[in-house]
Amino acid sequence: xxxxIAARSQMALxxxxxIIFSCIGMVMPFFMAVSHFIYLKTGNTLYxxxxxxxxxxxxIFFATGAVSGTVLSFELGLLWPAFMEKAGPIFGMPFSxxxxxxxxxxxxxxxxxxxWDKFNKWFVWATGVVVGISGLLSGILVxxxxxxxxxxxxFDFINGEYINIDPIKAMxxxxxxxxxxxxxxxxxxxxxxxxxxxxxxxxxRKKNIRFxxxxxxxxxxxxxxxxxxxxxxxxxxxxNVARLQPAKLAAMEAVLKTEAxxxxxxxxxxxxxxxxxxxxxxxPGLLSFMAYGDMHHPVKGxxxxxxxxxxxxxxxxxxxxxxxxxxxxxLLIAVLYLIIIxxxxxxxxxxxxxRLFMLATPMGFIAVEAxxxxxxxxxxxxxxxGIMKTRDAVTPMPGIPYTFYLFTAVYISxxxxxxxxxxxxxxxxxxxxxxxxxxxxxxSHDLH
Amino acid sequence: MLxxxxxxxxxxxxxxxxxxxxxxxxxxxxxxxxxxxxxxxRRTMYRxxxxxxxxxxxxxxxxxxxxxxxxxxxxxxxxxxxxIPLIIMLLGIIARGTAFAFRHYDAVVDDMQQVYNRIFTWSxxxxxxxxGIIAGSTVTGxxxxxxxxxxxxxxxxxxxxxxxxxxxxxVAIAAFLAAVFLIGEAQGEKDKRRFIAKxxxxxxxxxxxxxxxxxxxxxxxxxxxxxxxxxxxxxxxxTAASLSLILLWYLLSKGKVKILPVLAGFQVTMILxxxxxxxxxxxxxxxDGGYLSLLxxxxxxxxxDALGAALLxxxxxxxxxxxxxxxxxxxxxxxxxx
Ligand code: HDD
Ligand code: HEM
Ligand code: HEM
Numbered sequence: 001x002x003x004x005i006a007a008r009s010q011m012a013l014x015x016x017x018x019i020i021f022s023c024i025g026m027v028m029p030f031f032m033a034v035s036h037f038i039y040l041k042t043g044n045t046l047y048x049x050x051x052x053x054x055x056x057x058x059x060i061f062f063a064t065g066a067v068s069g070t071v072l073s074f075e076l077g078l079l080w081p082a083f084m085e086k087a088g089p090i091f092g093m094p095f096s097x098x099x100x101x102x103x104x105x106x107x108x109x110x111x112x113x114x115x116w117d118k119f120n121k122w123f124v125w126a127t128g129v130v131v132g133i134s135g136l137l138s139g140i141l142v143x144x145x146x147x148x149x150x151x152x153x154x155f156d157f158i159n160g161e162y163i164n165i166d167p168i169k170a171m172x173x174x175x176x177x178x179x180x181x182x183x184x185x186x187x188x189x190x191x192x193x194x195x196x197x198x199x200x201x202x203x204x205r206k207k208n209i210r211f212x213x214x215x216x217x218x219x220x221x222x223x224x225x226x227x228x229x230x231x232x233x234x235x236x237x238x239x240n241v242a243r244l245q246p247a248k249l250a251a252m253e254a255v256l257k258t259e260a261x262x263x264x265x266x267x268x269x270x271x272x273x274x275x276x277x278x279x280x281x282x283x284p285g286l287l288s289f290m291a292y293g294d295m296h297h298p299v300k301g302x303x304x305x306x307x308x309x310x311x312x313x314x315x316x317x318x319x320x321x322x323x324x325x326x327x328x329x330x331l332l333i334a335v336l337y338l339i340i341i342x343x344x345x346x347x348x349x350x351x352x353x354x355r356l357f358m359l360a361t362p363m364g365f366i367a368v369e370a371x372x373x374x375x376x377x378x379x380x381x382x383x384x385x386g387i388m389k390t391r392d393a394v395t396p397m398p399g400i401p402y403t404f405y406l407f408t409a410v411y412i413s414x415x416x417x418x419x420x421x422x423x424x425x426x427x428x429x430x431x432x433x434x435x436x437x438x439x440x441x442x443x444s445h446d447l448h
Numbered sequence: 449m450l451x452x453x454x455x456x457x458x459x460x461x462x463x464x465x466x467x468x469x470x471x472x473x474x475x476x477x478x479x480x481x482x483x484x485x486x487x488x489x490r491r492t493m494y495r496x497x498x499x500x501x502x503x504x505x506x507x508x509x510x511x512x513x514x515x516x517x518x519x520x521x522x523x524x525x526x527x528x529x530x531x532i533p534l535i536i537m538l539l540g541i542i543a544r545g546t547a548f549a550f551r552h553y554d555a556v557v558d559d560m561q562q563v564y565n566r567i568f569t570w571s572x573x574x575x576x577x578x579x580g581i582i583a584g585s586t587v588t589g590x591x592x593x594x595x596x597x598x599x600x601x602x603x604x605x606x607x608x609x610x611x612x613x614x615x616x617x618x619v620a621i622a623a624f625l626a627a628v629f630l631i632g633e634a635q636g637e638k639d640k641r642r643f644i645a646k647x648x649x650x651x652x653x654x655x656x657x658x659x660x661x662x663x664x665x666x667x668x669x670x671x672x673x674x675x676x677x678x679x680x681x682x683x684x685x686x687t688a689a690s691l692s693l694i695l696l697w698y699l700l701s702k703g704k705v706k707i708l709p710v711l712a713g714f715q716v717t718m719i720l721x722x723x724x725x726x727x728x729x730x731x732x733x734x735x736d737g738g739y740l741s742l743l744x745x746x747x748x749x750x751x752x753d754a755l756g757a758a759l760l761x762x763x764x765x766x767x768x769x770x771x772x773x774x775x776x777x778x779x780x781x782x783x784x785x786x
Contacts, residue, residue, distance in 0.1 A: 056553050056555070059549055059552075059553050060549055060550065060553050062502070062549075063502075063545050063546055063548065063549030063550075064545075064546055064549070066502060066505070066545060067541055067542045067545035067546055068542070069509075070505070070508070070509060070538070070541055070545075071538050071541070071542060073509055073512050073513065073516075074512065074527065074534055074538055075538075076516070077516060077523050077524060077526075077527030077528075078527050078531055078534060078535070081523075081524035081525075081527055081528045082524070084516055084520060084523060084524055084527075085520045085521055085523070085524035086520070087520075088516040088517050088520035088523065088524075088747070089517055089518070089520055089747030089748065089749065089751040090751070092513070092516060092517030092518075092747075092751065092755065093517075093751075093754055093755075093758065095513050095516075095517060096513050096514070096517055096754075096755050096758040096759065096762075097758050097762070098513075099506070099509060099510050099513050099758075099762065100758070100761070100762030100765060100766060102506060102509065103503065103506045103510075103762070103765075103766045103770075104765060104766065104769065106502040106503045106506055107503050107766070107769045107770055107773050108769075109502060110502060110503060110773050110777075111773060114777065115776075118776075118780050119776070155749075163748075163749075164749065165747070165748060165749030165750065165751055166749065166750055167749075167750060167751050167754045167755075168750070168754060395528055395531065396528065396595060397528060397531045397595070397602060398598060399598075403535055406535075406539075410539065410542060414542070414546060417546070417550065421550060421553070421554055421555075424554060424555045424556045425555045427555070427556075428555035428556060432555065
């Protein structure tokens with residue numbers, strides 16, 4: 001493995017790891033706030049217990065998200081010093097604002113986790129909401145930074161020099177809105193389905209049914225709303241990519257030949273040597289329509305992109321297909337679920353519904369990873385689109401494959417521990433939060 | 449605005465040294481606590497730092513962001529030359545942060561606690577050690593912008609007596625800060641005496657490590673003494689630190705602990721002030737005799753203005769909130785103790 005590939009892999013691994021924790025960290029506080037709100041309004045201790053159980057999970061995820069994020073802020077320099085030297089002052093604005101958002105989040109979380117029973121209950125509730133809002137804000141800001149790499153604005157690039165730098169313009173580049181919107185909704189969908197799936201499984205196993213059914217309902221409602229909005233925002237994203245990064249669109253859709261009325265290609269194995277996509281389903285004119293709102297608008301293909309500027313088509317195309325397929329599947333579940341809670345309440349505890357949600361547990365996160373792969377691999381060979389090549393940004397330090405192996409081992413072990421902890425957390429629900437299954441056992445445990 | 453940004457950089461390093469340092473120190477103390485006392489040390493520590501430990505480590509992120517936005521050349525040079533120690537420090541940060549959360553939030557309390565504890569205490573030692581090593585490397589004049597030789601430029605630039613001595617000094621300071629902060633948190637006379645003894649030991653360790661730094665600087669021809677005693681700020685701050693040290697020992701032996709944390713914080717502040725003042729604005733000394741300067745290698749354009757504005761606005765939100773967090777938990781901790 002050469003240094004360059006190792007650096008890219010290490011970056012992808014760290015980001016792919018971090019994003020899972022950051023999504024959960026920015027969405028779970030909202031679930032908790034809802035459950036906490038129901039408890040404060042009704043006094044039903046079931047919801048108090050759900051809130052407490054979730055807050056412990058969030059603390060674990062928050063800590064893991066925080067350290068993996070800290071690693072990232074160093075890794076940008078460790079792996080891509082040449083990129084950071086030029087880009088830091090330009091796209092740094094959102095990062096410096098993000099610092100404030102993170103700080104507020106950490107402070108509010110301190111109040112929320114340790115202030116229970118010590119402060120006014122509505123004050124504690126409000127700090128929980130602040131955790132969620134500042135998490136969401138930091139998500140938006142960091143995505144704005146990434147969007148700048150796709151649509152570099154706010155400077156003039158003359159003779160290899162970056163001049164007239166304007167960090168505010170850089171932050172509000174043309175890609176930030178669609179990416180940030182899509183990312184926020186994705187976080188809700190992914191976390192919602194993951195949490196709902198776990199609680200559905202426990203209801204299915206007939207463990208602490210009342211507890212898990214109530215928790216399921218909160219998570220599934222969030223997930224359903226997000227999953228319905230997701231394709232709409234994805235459409236905005238796709239139109240934006242078509243406008244700003246035609247090469248990425250070509251890679252996503254496997255457009256090897258420029259065509260006037262480009263078909264939407266589903267599946268298939270793209271072959272850049274022959275310019276054919278084999279074994280694919282083609283829907284004539286649909287891609288032109290989806291990207292430009294016109295059945296006959298030409299779509300730029302690989303034949304019009306210089307060879308050294310073509311992104312890898314295979315990875316990008318497949319990742320895109322996976323994301324869209326999962327998005328559509330989640331959309332269907334979401335529509336079904338909304339119909340059930342609005343019209344068909346009797347289906348709520350049907351086994352097949354639980355099974356469906358159990359099946360969807362990992363889907364949101366798989367789609368998130370796939371989506372980021374589309375964004376990042378589809379931008380190649382550029383690290384700053386059209387300005388700086390990724391290859392020119394990599395660190396001169398030799399031996400990066402070893403740090404890549406090391407970090408892979410660390411992240412695998414961490415994931416294993418987090419899963420293990422989560423398993424124990426769920427296993428203990430009966431003892432700590434809901435002993436309705438086991439009334440004989442009077443267990444009064446100090447929740448803290 | 450440039451001076452606003454530099455002030456924020458200094459303040460975040462200062463706060464990280466004080467609060468993050470005390471945090472690391474608590475883990476270091478736990479490592480050097482006898483088995484039957486470990487549990488009580490741990491509980492005292494949770495009460496003291498639990499609510500703010502996440503915030504304590506934000507200072508490092510703020511410092512890093514200021515560096516890469518405001519002083520990209522310094523960030524890029526340091527993260528290339530210090531690749532290896534930074535990686536080790538990052539592993540320490542990962543291990544420590546997760547182990548702290550895991551041992552507190554694991555729903556089942558069993559043998560896994562031993563694993564978390566061991567990871568936590570060792571990484572509490574390793575992380576500040578490497579932080580100190582990296583800090584030391586900025587003034588040894590071994591960093592180059594055109595690294596060629598692997599051992600010379602990526603390894604010996606930080607693996608040398610001076611840097612390691614600075615690392616040990618950092619560790620000792622962290623342990624000292626923690627011990628002093630924990631005295632006030634102790635429940636009962638016995639624990640109080642235990643932490644007082646620890647504070648004394650850590651202070652002696654810091655003194656020895658400081659002497660090591662001095663000898664290493666002689667050995668490596670780093671004119672440390674000239675730097676410190678060639679300017680009034682250096683002389684005044686070192687004198688003030690020494691005088692307060694005498695006062696501190698006096699109070700320690702009398703068991704008067706109320707203002708100890710302030711004194712300890714004051715000493716550490718004076719040390720940081722003296723070493724940073726001498727070098728300002730030359731923050732990194734290079735191998736070729738050149739340097740990287742906060743006043744020459746800053747970002748251009750509107751970046752510094754925007755960064756300064758963002759930091760000022762941010763601190764309007766952060767500082768009152770942080771203060772209120774500290775204040776209210778202090779109050780409730782005192783109530784539970786009484
Ligand atoms: C510079 C590196 C960097 C990069 C590229 C990212 N992050 Fe991050 N992230 C951090 C640096 C960071 C951090 C500064 O280190 C944080 C701050 C404190 C913390 O919780 O870790 C963090 C945490 C953090 C949190 C709070 C964590 C929690 O509540 O558990 C959120 C919501 C995000 N990130 C969101 C994102 C998203 C959506 C990203 C990708 C699209 C992303 N971050 C990439
Ligand atoms: C704000 C957020 C992000 C920033 C600033 C960012 C930045 C970067 C940088 C600097 C690189 C290395 C250069 C390159 O290959 O172009 C990279 C690569 C990569 N990132 Fe991101 N990234 C972000 C979010 C993500 C997320 C959340 C994922 C999730 C999986 C991701 C996946 C990848 C992948 C797969 C690569 C390797 C691409 C390749 O080399 O082919 N990125 N990113
Ligand atoms: C069926 C609907 C979907 C469509 C049409 C769609 C479209 C897109 C497009 C065009 C991009 C690339 C944007 C860019 O490069 O800037 C993208 C990226 C992404 N997608 Fe989707 N997507 C869909 C569903 C989903 C779902 C269900 C999720 C996750 C829950 C998801 C998560 C992401 C993420 C995390 C990114 C990268 C972040 C970003 O660039 O915004 N997508 N999506």
